Amino acid sequence: MADKPRYGGGALFRNKYACDYFPFDGVKRKADAHKAAPELAGDVECTKEFAKALVERFKSGDTVTSRRRDAEGQQVVMMEIAGRQQKDKNGDGFFSVWWQDPYKKPEPTPVSDDGDDDIPF
Numbered sequence: 001m002a003d004k005p006r007y008g009g010g011a012l013f014r015n016k017y018a019c020d021y022f023p024f025d026g027v028k029r030k031a032d033a034h035k036a037a038p039e040l041a042g043d044v045e046c047t048k049e050f051a052k053a054l055v056e057r058f059k060s061g062d063t064v065t066s067r068r069r070d071a072e073g074q075q076v077v078m079m080e081i082a083g084r085q086q087k088d089k090n091g092d093g094f095f096s097v098w099w100q101d102p103y104k105k106p107e108p109t110p111v112s113d114d115g116d117d118d119i120p121f
């Protein structure tokens with residue numbers, strides 16, 4: 001069986017601030033499971049706006065050099081992927097995931113010292 005091409009990678013970890021328990025901690029794999037079979041699988045939709053944002057970030061040089069095995073040394077755009085555990089209509093669990101821009105700290109508002117002499121002290 002040929003491996004699928006890899007174009008980069010990412011990871012979903014338990015968000016310690018949102019949940020105390022992650023159902024895959026201590027997961028018991030099937031004895032006959034292929035060693036590379038993922039514990040999670042699915043698909044993600046990308047809108048045209050998402051694709052445009054990626055292209056603009058590459059064009060503007062808003063990239064980093066990847067250190068991940070799948071894309072090591074290549075220039076990549078960092079995006080956040082987030083998720084939430086859900087249940088489908090049959091009660092089976094799944095993770096709803098979505099792309100979002102990475103969080104950036106707001107720039108502090110500069111304090112102006114304009115030498116206002118109207119203050120009486």
